[in-house]
Amino acid sequence: MSERLPAGLDEFLDRAGWGGSAVEPLAGDASFRRYFRIRDGERSAMLMDAPPPQEDPGPFLDVGAWLSRHGHRAPAIHAEDRGRGLVLIEDFGADRMRDWLDDHPDAEAATYRQAIDALISLHDSPPGPFPAYDMATYQREAALLPEWYAPAVGIEVDVAGYSAAWDEVLNPMLPRQDPGVTVLRDYHAENIMLLRDGKQGLIDFQDALVGHRAYDLVSLLQDARRDVSEDLEQAMLDHYLAQVDAGPDFLADYARLGAQRNAKIVGIFVRLWKRDGKAHYLGYIPRVWDALERDLKHPALAPVAEWFDANIPQQIRDTRGGELM
Template sequence: MTTTLPDGIDSFLVAAGWGGAEIQPLAGDASFRRYFRILANGHGPAQSAMLMDAPPPHEDPRPFLHVGQWLSGHGLRAPAIYAENADRGLVLLEDFGNARMRDYLEDAPQDEYRIYRAAVDTLAALHRLPPGPFDPYSLEVYQREAALFVEWFCPAAGVEVDAAGYAAAWREVLGPVIERQNPGVTVLRDYHAENIMLLDDGGQGLIDFQDALVGHPAYDLVSLLQDARRDVSPELERAMLDHYRAATGANGEFEADYARLGAQRNAKIVGIFARLWKRDGKPRYLSMIPRVWDALERDLAHPALAPVAAWFDSNIPGFVRSERGGGLE
């Protein structure tokens, strides 16, 4: 966690009506974004706020502002925006507090079913809306994400693979997904227990949604239920899948697409975590790979993943799979 303050923060806070406020740096994530809690000194419109520092050229807060405005306009709980200077990457926004879903459940595991059911209900409400004004989750995007596995994990593991065959297998597997995601729903793309805030009024606040696209409703559900950062039991996953289907009337093909997108997402995440280690010097993500790999193997067992499963059988050595991809060092 860095304590270096963003350039221009004092003048930005003064202009926003928060001059003289206390500034507390918070732990960051896997991106270049940084966050600070701003504690009012008797002048702000609330007791506290969050400052997002999304510095160019690495970051651009405009997509966050765009998606957040759309979510709030449709009754979902994105943070209110108090002030912004997009050119400098500074956004002052509503403070949702410290009760992240993941942290809350560490202290209150008995509430797991209730909290996950509420998170699924939030998704069901989002999916009843017309899709937002966002780019499509195209086959090209799916392919580019899945390719992170062969681009980053496989070299890190010392495995030479058939990259062209990998791409071909994914084209075959994802074709039906593309056909069934029209007109599609808004996909937040990082919907999981670290990005859901439990609010004092009982609602659930959404964060980290700046990469939203229009795609398949199974994507965010699998992001929630096959969480890279938190164990979700097969029993809870099954119960929440059933609850979502009952709430939305999702048809019989939904679970095949859920497995397809689960495998795609999990392959992507394994690649991203390897990249965070090799390129960005962040080895802490390596410890999460076995959990993601477990979910990937479950998805590959679905008949809808047969072409990709065959590629894994031919290209990924048994010792890598038995270690659940966790043998990087």
């Protein structure tokens, strides 16, 4: 166990007033970050180990501070050492929304409504001082599908045509994300914590940008890691739109961003398998592919849908990514 602890941890905990605490490793995520629960008697905290040069805790700290200043439930920071990549944060407990709903399925609708209400509150705040979710970023993310998925299934695709199709699909949307809202980018049931006070806590928000209000809704309601029924998805969209004047093009933009995000995720999950040896992510691809196919049916996605028809053989699409497993 000692070999796996972050360098300089004892000194860091001593300075933070947590010297001599028990250190328990926790499951990580798809990055180089690691997490530990720190226990000292009745009190506990979470340690994030974001080792440089692969990781930088600065964005997490900066975005978290902005969220807290604007009344959103990010974890409090007990201590930080940016140079070593160590951050001691408030312990939100062990009730992730995804796991909790496995044990409390009757609370699904109410829990999702609360998550939608948190997004409405976030969108009512001024956009944060974060980079724009611009076309270059959308294109770079969408390009992960031809870059990683296509060679993994043994096909050659028209990369230039793919990029041109996304330009045609996304360009009409860009004016509707100006001035935009803060987009957490990974807002889903594994990154929402259900707190003891009945509120929902936010984690994994370090990649926040300023973009379209539909993006985090797509992230939540077309969850790569948890089944969200089409009925629940529609009910939550209705709940959001009953409270927000989102404009006549909102559902088209929701489909645009759903397709873009799901194409990106397919590429990321294949990359995690091929590059990082994390084959378990392949098991999520059929769910993501199903959502992608639904999004592609929207008329706003016609150029991208035509590219898929011309470049991804139907027998491959029918397996929903299953041919990789």
